[in-house]
Amino acid sequence: MTQAVFSSSTKVSGEELIPDKALIMSGYGINSEMETKEALLRAGMDADIVHINDLIDRKFRMTDYRLLVFPGGFSYGDDTGAGNAYANRVRNNLWNDLTEFLEEDNLVLGICNGFQILANLGLVPAFDKQYNRDIALMPNRKGVLECRYVTIKPAFENLWTKGIERIVCPVSHGEGNFSCSPEVLKRLKSQKMIAFTYCREDLRPADGEYPFNPNGSTADIAGITSADGKVLAMMPHPERAMEFVNQYDWTLQKEILKRKQLPVPSESINMRLFRNIVDYFR
Template sequence: MELKALILRAPGINRDADAALACELAGARPERIHVNRLAEGSVRLSDYALLVIPGGFSYGDHLGAGRLLAVDLIHRLGEELERFVADGRPVIGICNGFQVLVKAGLLPGPLRQPPRVTLTNNESGQFECRWVQLEAVSNSRCHFTRAIERPIEVPVAHGEGRIAARDEATLAELEEQGLIALRYVGEGYPANPNGSPYNIAGLCNAQGNVLGLMPHPENAVLPYQHPRWTREPARSEGDGLQIFRNAVRYAASL
């Protein structure tokens, strides 16, 4: 049976087609669904095996990156979304989608607790658009990063991607609890494009079924998307596809 992936659409989201292609290449059947259809009940989140919140500038980021869509999800879909996560179904938020998950309280969790982290302006004070290297953190609980044993290359494109925690103890807790899923490879700027402490590029929840990351794996699924594709040995696929394959494989195991 083919797994269905819900690609969330909302005003300002602009990477939904890219996310849909990534899910399709990974073996799922993507459907791009507007948040209003979920809220009115004409589409049910429970009918899907995977939820993707893509990147973009949801609601124009007028009250801060991802905040309005986060409020929308909590107040219009809160219980349904909580059940989806509690059932262990995979959720991935990319860039603006990561900001949404953090500001909705889904990352790093637990839900309905005071937030431990937020995402704020890049340390450089400017929008960063470049390719970066990521490594999967070996002790992470994250199901999306299983068997990623070498650094992968994907692009970033964000202005507010720096992790800010309440204090140093909170950062240590994230590491000890296995909630840091991905790190930028290399020290300092530009290897770490936003200045996040511990080189954090992505976080997961305690169940490991919710992942948020600032880089864009959905824009690194085809070999010719890589800027050096004509100058290096031929690739069969882009590095980012591994993350979506893992998501589909995990969803199929539930």
């Protein structure tokens, strides 16, 4: 059964919906499924929010979808490590469906808790299609959850980051401190798998400096793709800043635009990421 409490705001989206659909995972404390669905809808892709148990019970099939999304949340309350218990549930129950899904020309997106789940499942970095745990999202250097707006920029152009100069959106996590061995980091760089890095507002690198790099991530890494580029995993939440008014400094930007007699946009720059996804299937 799909969950639809709030009907989507189709009036906001001017785009036709593409025929392919997204599968958004839910259950056990995942909590960002609604806004993730909303972002995809606005970009032109419909989605079903499906409880993981309905996939295990075969009420829904992963392979009926083209995009698999692990949204943000606090699955299992981050107990035993963020994303770990949910990843175990996927691995212990849905592994065959998942590998079948990955064989096709499909995409996987993980945001925040979704990144933590993908890292524990080994879907990123997945060098040579080997699903090992090669990277970790450790507790933030400050030891507590941190919720604040950050600026991130693409490190390499790929299907996800095409045409994006920056994304300005919230992070909100206690365990987002990207960590891996020097060898893994080298491969991430050489294979152009770093999707986003934390940076300053003027796009200069954060260089590990708080609060630009909010959690202590190695090499300012905010998001990576899988080796084949089909999986994107990122800590910041672009789906939480879809609209102009969701941006931290929108009231200032609005005043500046008004004084220049320029129009005030309704959408935020972050929507480009979701449009890129939909464009891939178009």
